[in-house]
Amino acid sequence: MDQPNEPHRPETDGQEPYRVLARKYRPQTFAELIGQEAMVRTLENAIRTGRLAHAFVLTGVRGVGKTTTARIIAKGLNCEGADGQGGPTTTPCGVCRPCQDIAASRHVDVMEMDAASRTGVDDIREIIDGVSYRAAEARFKIYIIDEVHMLSKNAFNALLKTLEEPPEHVKFIFATTEIRKVPVTILSRCQRFDLRRVETQTLVDHLARIAQAEGVEAEAPALAMIARAAEGSVRDSLSLLDQAIAHTGGAVTEALTRDILGLADRARVLDLARALFKGDAAEALAILGGLHEAGADPAVVLGDLLETVHWLTRLKVTPDAGADLLVSEAERRDGADMAGALAMAHLTRAWQMLLKGLGEVRDAPAPLAAAEMVLIRLCYAADLPSPADLVARAQGGGAGQVGGVAQADQHHLGGGQG
Incomplete structure (x- = not known):
């Protein structure tokens, strides 16, 4: 058995067909699941103490391990141990026949169903009819239903009574990316586990x-x-x-x-943000053109700009936000300088304009041209006063004060629009 949190060793037999990494390194035990420590701890305690629910629902975004977790639960409940004398366990051995058959999706008592392709009441009726019979070989008969939210209303209603009073030898495990589409009557009869996005x-x-x-x-x-x-x-x-x-x-x-x-260089995106806040349209367009020639999608560039503005805003509110292990030291330093020089009003205005502009770029027949127009608007908006400055101006603060604030921000960023 593999050591905890270590990936499986790759096969050395050159005659075997290539398997993609997502299948080759699929976790086979709870210890190999990454980023789901809370859920794993709860399931381990439930199996260890024998306090197992008759139905589980696993929810989370695509690719976080819902179906994988369902198979590990099935293996843990039906594992017989290497000597054939074991019981339900939190560490399935992986060598007994049930473990191997479940891992290969061929165990007769562990049935997987894709609700996206089998949505009708007749499909569920097959499950209901089979529930009354005991498992042929395993300790528990387990039904794994993927994308359960795709079932029809009649199918859910047919399943409801069985979920309310299931036989002791049957366990249901549901997986879904759309938990809100699953009826409350179903959820109330299941133990729910939310799989988190992995950090x-x-x-x-x-x-x-x-x-x-x-x-x-x-x-x-x-x-x-x-x-x-x-x-x-x-x-x-x-x-x-x-x-x-x-x-x-x-x-x-x-x-x-x-x-x-199709990403833009993060350092160049930071340069682009600096040009925008200075109001230097020529430099901003030149940077965008260079990124586009290098293969970056204009919509992706604007998305990166949105992420950068959000990061700068967080730096201004909580300076510790810059201590991200995935951000280089140079980026941290430049980001801290920019965040300190910019007013919060300018950052929030840039966020709103980029958010609106991103939708325009995605819908435009010429995305590059649309992105250029968004950047030009942002450059000229750099000279606009903030709402607080406008209030001061209306109350007699004078145009000089407003202009002074805008010029001060541009001076800190290294220049202004010519």
């Missing part, structure tokens, strides 16, 4: 271990890019790592990973 740094560490196991040289910034793009999804991150390895031929570098993901 970026945890994902980076996981990718680094897998790259090492695969014998692949991977730069830390490249793995950080992949982890950010995956947005907390382990499966998405492994798919992107697979793509990066195939694209680079075995050496995953920052530059090539950026090309694969």
